[in-house]
Amino acid sequence: MIEDYGVGRGSLREALRILEVHGLITMKPGRNGGPMVIEVRTRDYGRMSTLFYHLGGVTFSELLEARLVMEATMARLAAERNAPELGEQLAESCEKSVVEDDDLYFAATHDFHRKVSSMSGNPILNLVSMSLEDIFHDQVSGFLFPPDRREDVQATHKAIARAIAKGQAATAERLMRQHMQEYADYVRRRHPSLVDQVVNWR
Structure with a gap:
């Protein structure tokens, strides 16, 4: 060389x-x-991005806001670029109940959001969207809905998956935005001191 x-x-x-x-x-x-x-992963891109976020004073509240916007957009694109067979696969992946086990629940919800993002058909938006999720979960562990809320989360995932499978873009976007807003509100209520903290450089 x-x-x-x-x-x-x-x-x-x-x-x-x-x-x-x-x-x-x-x-x-x-x-x-x-x-x-090696294969470029969204987590690697996210880790690199944290330097810019940290120097720019980006807070976890702003990170949550960006995730809300991005994931709602990804759900709309997934429905607009209608692939019914992928939508059905997405719906089937929501069927298994994993509400009691934290690790299984996290894996299932993480997989759901990754599948929706990948179905958008836009690799740039997919990279950015998933890197924001990776940053959040890498730096803040254990921020899951409690078990008594998880069946509602799974029901929402199923509704989003059905909207995507049917090509109902506005419905998919609305449901995903509501879903992400509920999560952001939960984080703010349970961990109010976190939201104003600046994202760490990893």
């Missing part, structure tokens, strides 16, 4: 370090190791 790019060893090492920090490569140890390109 030094010969191919005509750079010094120090410059190459620094360039590889930057790529590794941003989650674009990993350094494989050992005799046959070296830099290896």
Whole structure:
């Protein structure tokens, strides 16, 4: 690589370090190791974004507001770019009851929002939308609806999935916005000191 790019060893090492920090490569140890390109994940993009959010003084309240706008938009796009078979798969994924187990509940709800976002058909919006969710959950753990609210959440997910499957864009957007607003209100009530805190750089 030094010969191919005509750079010094120090410059190459620094360039590889930057790529590794941003989650674009990993350094494989050992005799046959070296830099290896890896799949770019929304979590890596989110981690990089936290530097800009932190320096800009972005608060968790503003992060929640951005998620509300983005996820409602993603639900609308998913319905507008109507793929009934994907909508049916989304609806089926909401059927299993996981209200009692925190880990299973988180995995199911996380998967639901990722599927809706991926169905939007726009990779840029999908990357930004999912990175906002990753940032929130990476920095704030355990912020789940209590078990007695989770059946309502699953019912809302099913309604959103049905609207997407039927191509009802306005309904899907409205239901997702209401759903995200309820979550934002819950966080503000239960953790009022958090919402004005600045997002940490990770």
